[in-house]
Amino acid sequence: MLNLGRHPTVVLLSLTMALFLQCRVDAAEVGRPNVLMIVVDDLNDWVEPLGGHPQVKTPAMAALAKRGVTFTNAHCQSPLCNSSRTSMMISQRPSTTGIYGLAPWFRGMAEHQETISLPQHFFNAGYETYTAGKVYHNSMGRNPPQGVAPEFTHWGPGGGPGITPPKKLVPPTPAGNNPWVDWGVFDHPEEEKGDWIVADWAEKTIADMPKDGTPFFMACGFFLPHVPCHTTQKWWDMYPEDTLVMPPRKDNERADCSPFSWYLHWNLPEPRVSWLEHYDQHKNLVRSYLACISFVDSQIGRVLTALETSPMADNTIVVLWSDHGWHLGEKEMTGKTTLWERSTRVPLIFAGPGIDHGVCGQPVELLDIYPTLSDLAGLKTPASVEGISIVPQIKDTSTFRAWPAITDHNPGNTAIRDDRFRLIHYADGSEELYDLRSDPAEFENLISTEKFADVATRLRTHVRTDMAGLAKGSGQRILEKRADGWYWENNKIDPTNPPMSTGSTAIKSLPR
Template sequence: MIPRLLAACLAVSLTSATAAAVQPPREIKNVVMIVADDLKASVLGCYGDKVCATPNLDRLARNGMVFRRAYCQGTWCLPSRISFMFGRYRDKQNVSLGQHLQTHGLSSTRVGKIFHMRVPGDIIAGTDGQDHPACWSARFNSPGPEAHTPGEYACLNLNIVTRDLQNRQSTRMPHRMFVSVKGDADGTEQPDYKSASKAIELLKQSPERPFFLAVGLVRPHYPMVAPGKYFEPYGIERIEMPANWHDDTDDIPKLGIAKTNNRKNAIGNYPENQKRMWAAYYASVTFMDHQVGRILDALEDSPHRDQTAVIFTSDHGYHLGEHGFWQKSNLHEEVIRVPLLIDAPGMPSGQSDSLAELVDLYPTICDLVGVPVAAAAEGTSLMPVLADSTAGVKSEALSFQNGTSIRTDRWHMMRYDDDSEELYDMHNDPGETTNLANRSQYAEVLQRLRERLRERTDHFTERKTQR
């Protein structure tokens, strides 16, 4: 009898082999890809949040395919964006997506942050950050005032609230991660508004060739800035902290504990300010959602709609107190799970539990517009899932930070660089509150996952040796 894990891998191989055969029923010439920054999947209405208002992303979800289990490969901005834009798990050994599309007749335009930009530094300065110019036939930055936006400023871990424009935590300052601003103006001065406006301008044009338009929005990345009206629906009385918001680290190895946590940061001293962090995150998400809506409306009003696929995702998720953790650069579910919505004309709408990775975006976009996938791309096209929400293209998702995470349908294992481990039963413990790695009854599960992880990481090791 074929072992179950091997059988699953064979099934994935067979499904992947059929990916190129799946074609959308109508011709798709263009792709609009919208990338949010630091956006966790669980905060969106279409992913089950009952508080945060995201009507435009919910609209996109109704019209397209919702990937409920999509995972990033890098757990902070730089490695994640390199991964999905080069179609590689851990390096850039490929032609970038935009450059590849250009060689096959498409234009490739960047608006805002797609490759890594320092937020707030590059946003305030209006600079390119660590961009890859060859990826683009045109590119546009969207500067903004960030924490220096006039309005009510809060640095929540220091318990400071002021309207003074002086002495605000900003670029490279140690407490900038806990800053929010309830802006006095209408938001037109903000980078995401400017990015949406530029995207709208481009969609109104009559392009000479098919286009790939990548729009990078910087919210809800800190500083969490939005016009004051976006904060109004999110009083702290509406905020419920995650069930595992208390210190939940006794069974987590040292390398699995986030650097920013309630034990080491003063935010742990202010329970109400922790709720205000959620409120500010919600406000900036809703503001970002409004900009997505403006782009979607412009596309609907354009002559390109029936030939344009829309993709929405984020570079990685975010901790807002789960386990007592804050921010990113961590292998737990709230960081590695990302929203992924794809609306492809002629393809059915629905929701899928198929495992997906951001590295899959490169071959999926190529397949959508009928461009051959670059040989060095490592992802798997999601076209079979777009055609049938019950289809699957892979048996696990990998993420990397101080080690490697392997996420399967049921299990989530992290194996760190010092060989320490975490194991969670995601069907029965989705909040990852009980580490099963040291429990003898799970030894067989753990061993199977180790073997599979070794197969995948040996591939990376061999590749590095060959170079």
């Protein structure tokens, strides 16, 4: 027999689980709806329901949108994986938690060990909770700290890129030639891709779901189109090079942007446009990204079909979202970590019982998902939640929403997006203003235009003056002001030598 007195860890975990279970209610008795949450990594607005790219083919997402409400003006709260997903899953802003980078994991912070996350909220309401793939950043959540309640009760495969080629398909990339910063076509079995494995698990889990009436909360995280954007010929051929539509660009398009904007992505594994042009990789990247979007859409379609052919189809809320967008040459760069539309605008679709087809253009935020699902399930939302339920907009897509969408990226840097304009306020006090209605590519900075001074003043009222500083343990993609200047990932920034940017001499020395 196990002597618990000699195993304090077991005692602690047992007590934690006991306390966790105390709050549970019998959700089956009250007929709660199930929830299927689909999360896609690094997916910008290049999906059919948003029309971000005229050639993209995403039939599964298009079908979901036709039976639900699509929010065409939804934005992340951080343009980076860990901070965005943390913000959404606990419905708190980075400017509240201080989590702006790829670290820390919020459960490692003393003040968040008892914060009720979205899946925990549903578990407390009597739901069985399931997950597979990338929902939290990387493997976070699978091994909670001692004494911390689990994020989910059932764990599937971890997902990720899965099979990769023996060596990179593209030339060496900046900042250490990261092996994941790769794209292109190579022959491989799709069954070995991480997203295929996650979809497989979801199909089987839905088919084997207990029929005792206990509702489920399932979160499926898909990796693509995150780099490496590897694809097979089938998806590659959907986007022929000779007719490929490239992202809108213009010469010197950052000429009227704040020079401080470079500080937000000073040195990244993802290359600048100058690198793409040097190696003739721009079309290759765009084509690979589109192909991966279509592939991941097919895996989403498998999961949705499994649900639609199950007995739970009529009593399951579906929500689909992405953690942030991704640049493919716009503003002279690739990747995320900017406060422009390409980096913050994301798909957000709700479907399910009581939700009619509709399209809503009001500004909404990813941290609104938590209170919205809570409302749709008839649950009482925890007081710690900062998001605002968008059930009124789901019920009537014309319902006005006064609160804008706000995105933070490192302390002092904020984007404010309403139904027409975007204000970007940088930590050095510089600003940008764009009219998305007349300038969807954000080519013209209007901050010095007197005609729009009142707009800037109005949006500026939403810029926090009490933004949290960097949380203890912050790391990766971190910008910090110190007494002697600005530091990117603990390296002092030299503004006269931006790495791999337009005008950089470093790009000229690279081999072809």
